[in-house]
Amino acid sequence: MTPDERQRQLDSFDHVWQTIHDKHWETKPGGLDWDRVRAELRPKAEKATSTAEVRDTIREMLKRLKQSHFHLISAEAMGGLNDPYLGDGQPGFEAEVIGSDALVTRVDQGVAVKPGWKIVSIGGVGIDQRISAVHAAYAQSSELSLRLHQMLQARLSGEPGGTLVIEFLDGADHPATVKLHLREPKGKPASFGNLPPTSLMIESKQIDGEIGYVRFNLFLDPVRLTRTFSDAVTGCLKCEGFIVDVRGNPGGIGIMAAGIASWFVDESGQRLGSMYTRDSTLNFVVNHRPQAFLGPLAILVDGASASTSEIFAGGLQDLHRARIFGTRTAAAALPSVVERLPNGDGFQYAVANYISEGGRPLEGNGVQPDEEVQMTRATLLAGHDAVVDAAVRWIRTKSKGSAKQ
Amino acid sequence: MKLCAIVLLAAATHLTAAELPKAETLLDHYVEVTGGRAAYEKRTTEYMSGSIELPASGVKGKVEMWGATPDSRVEMMDIEGVGRIETGTDGKIGWENSAIMGPRLQEGAELRFHLRDATFNEPLHWREMYKKEETVGVENVDGVPCYKVIMTPMEGKPETWYFDQKTDLVLKMLRTSVTSMGEVNGEYLMKDYKDSDGVLMPTMMIQKAAGQEIRVKFTTITPNAKIPPDRFVPPAEVKQLMTPAPKKGS
Numbered sequence: 001m002t003p004d005e006r007q008r009q010l011d012s013f014d015h016v017w018q019t020i021h022d023k024h025w026e027t028k029p030g031g032l033d034w035d036r037v038r039a040e041l042r043p044k045a046e047k048a049t050s051t052a053e054v055r056d057t058i059r060e061m062l063k064r065l066k067q068s069h070f071h072l073i074s075a076e077a078m079g080g081l082n083d084p085y086l087g088d089g090q091p092g093f094e095a096e097v098i099g100s101d102a103l104v105t106r107v108d109q110g111v112a113v114k115p116g117w118k119i120v121s122i123g124g125v126g127i128d129q130r131i132s133a134v135h136a137a138y139a140q141s142s143e144l145s146l147r148l149h150q151m152l153q154a155r156l157s158g159e160p161g162g163t164l165v166i167e168f169l170d171g172a173d174h175p176a177t178v179k180l181h182l183r184e185p186k187g188k189p190a191s192f193g194n195l196p197p198t199s200l201m202i203e204s205k206q207i208d209g210e211i212g213y214v215r216f217n218l219f220l221d222p223v224r225l226t227r228t229f230s231d232a233v234t235g236c237l238k239c240e241g242f243i244v245d246v247r248g249n250p251g252g253i254g255i256m257a258a259g260i261a262s263w264f265v266d267e268s269g270q271r272l273g274s275m276y277t278r279d280s281t282l283n284f285v286v287n288h289r290p291q292a293f294l295g296p297l298a299i300l301v302d303g304a305s306a307s308t309s310e311i312f313a314g315g316l317q318d319l320h321r322a323r324i325f326g327t328r329t330a331a332a333a334l335p336s337v338v339e340r341l342p343n344g345d346g347f348q349y350a351v352a353n354y355i356s357e358g359g360r361p362l363e364g365n366g367v368q369p370d371e372e373v374q375m376t377r378a379t380l381l382a383g384h385d386a387v388v389d390a391a392v393r394w395i396r397t398k399s400k401g402s403a404k405q
Numbered sequence: 406m407k408l409c410a411i412v413l414l415a416a417a418t419h420l421t422a423a424e425l426p427k428a429e430t431l432l433d434h435y436v437e438v439t440g441g442r443a444a445y446e447k448r449t450t451e452y453m454s455g456s457i458e459l460p461a462s463g464v465k466g467k468v469e470m471w472g473a474t475p476d477s478r479v480e481m482m483d484i485e486g487v488g489r490i491e492t493g494t495d496g497k498i499g500w501e502n503s504a505i506m507g508p509r510l511q512e513g514a515e516l517r518f519h520l521r522d523a524t525f526n527e528p529l530h531w532r533e534m535y536k537k538e539e540t541v542g543v544e545n546v547d548g549v550p551c552y553k554v555i556m557t558p559m560e561g562k563p564e565t566w567y568f569d570q571k572t573d574l575v576l577k578m579l580r581t582s583v584t585s586m587g588e589v590n591g592e593y594l595m596k597d598y599k600d601s602d603g604v605l606m607p608t609m610m611i612q613k614a615a616g617q618e619i620r621v622k623f624t625t626i627t628p629n630a631k632i633p634p635d636r637f638v639p640p641a642e643v644k645q646l647m648t649p650a651p652k653k654g655s
Contacts, residue, residue: 192486194463222504
């Protein structure tokens with residue numbers, strides 16, 4: 001290493017140590033004497049003869065916390081993950097990385113694509129390469145699913161009115177190249193503070209007139225979301241069950257988890273969990289709404305259900321109020337930050353801890369569904385959403401059970 | 406109110422407890438320097454409006470507040486991207502109503518904290534609200550030497566008030582608020598004292614709690630404002646909660 005390079009590496013070590021010293025929710029991070037950790041490891045970093053050795057030392061420091069969400073991401077991996085959102089335009093279908101494939105999961109009317117089709121390339125870039133790059137960077141991270149989701153959404157983004165050429169394998173595994181005009185985003189604009197303007201998409205319906213169903217992509221715009229739930233719940237008070245679908249929902253305003261939960265509890269004062277910062281503990285307390293739905297409640301989640309979605313699903317699971325369907329959530333319940341270090345590496349850290357009502361940290365663990373259900377190419381090609389189907393089956397079983405009693 | 410990023414430096418002081426002014430003296434001086442008992446007692450209602458901001462997250466909104474003697478108060482915040490958050494008390498019940506959380510009646514320690522907090526002309530009533538007060542030292546607030554006074558309320562955790570040594574104005578408080586989310590420790594800075602019909606009042610409050618900084622700036626303060634008679638009546642959604650639920654089986 002050159003002297004300059006050595007200094008950048010040491011500055012990076014110091015930045016990581018100082019950040020945890022100043023911002024960790026525990027004054028003794030991970031129960032450790034943090035000054036002693038520095039006293040022990042700083043000389044090791046000083047003696048390092050390569051970038052790799054300094055990274056190993058920083059990783060050793062982070063490993064001692066024994067806490068998730070503290071990661072060093074090499075500069076090379078950071079560069080390889082450069083998939084910026086290019087605009088709000090949407091291709092007219094939704095897609096997710098399922099297993100090692102990028103699959104179409106939902107299609108808007110009039111779009112010449114079908115659920116279950118496999119994406120081969122987007123704009124001439126092979127999607128397998130991008131999936132591999134994310135796997136390489138986040139293989140050890142609990143956020144792998146979330147990062148795969150974000151990469152794919154970024155690749156499918158663009159300015160409304162623009163075009164995107166996508167190669168697929170159709171249901172018979174035949175190549176199909178489709179030129180799609182990017183549409184205006186579904187939903188209505190929503191904003192909150194410094195968050196970039198985005199669109200809140202809400203879908204509310206009844207399945208067979210017997211089961212309420214609400215899907216939304218963000219916990220934002222409480223006025224509109226509350227109106228939706230008010231209408232959906234009061235119009236479905238005698239329904240067999242209710243499904244809240246937060247798959248792909250990355251969160252938003254944290255306390256909205258308690259606000260949405262309030263439509264489904266019969267008494268006030270229950271807690272979804274607590275968030276711990278260095279100086280306060282904030283309890284996510286649920287108020288009972290005068291008109292609430294108290295029948296079987298299913299919540300649908302996946303690896304891109306993060307933050308507020310996890311607080312919502314995990315809390316109601318702990319209160320034994322909801323049954324969770326889908327795949328493990330993103331395990332990113334906390335506000336975490338990824339900063340660039342002086343040496344170009346990325347440093348991810350969390351600034352608060354969240355403990356769900358059942359006593360489990362959601363950070364790094366996520367919400368484990370009560371019923372693990374994965375969409376597959378076969379079920380998608382058959383026109384089914386396997387996760388919704390599983391929730392409907394459970395609700396109907398509960399309903400039949402009640403009818404027999 | 407909120408805590409601003411104050412650097413609180415312990416001033417080099419060698420005052421002993423005996424040399425420090427009594428807390429009682431400081432509290433009475435505060436009433437005097439802010440206008441005196443007669444000026445306060447002329448006020449029986451108040452309307453205030455201004456802005457609220459969370460600078461770090463870019464969240465902004467408007468705030469309005471109506472108060473009346475002895476302990477009625479309604480606050481309404483209209484936050485961009487969140488909607489209206491209303492809190493109120495008529496001196497007997499306390500409530501909250503918002504799009505996020507819906508209507509709610511306050512109970513227990515939270516209600517009692519709200520009722521105390523809503524005391525109109527609060528500086529006149531410290532003897533009824535606090536059971537113990539003690540000057541414990543001198544500390545700087547934003548470089549201004551202040552007497553540090555520990556105030557122990559009739560109920561709840563002790564608070565720390567900082568009185569400017571020169572002006573006797575309160576520049577800062579540390580207090581634990583009782584909220585629906587639990588007890589929240591906060592620092593509150595009082596700034597920009599301005600005269601309002603003979604009473605000097607802070608028009609800017611900076612609160613820092615739970616990792617957030619909130620700035621409230623009042624641009625309109627109207628003492629003895631005409632307040633509609635139903636202003637302190639809870640909204641319909643809250644009233645709905647006050648109707649006892651029918652007993653099961655009846």
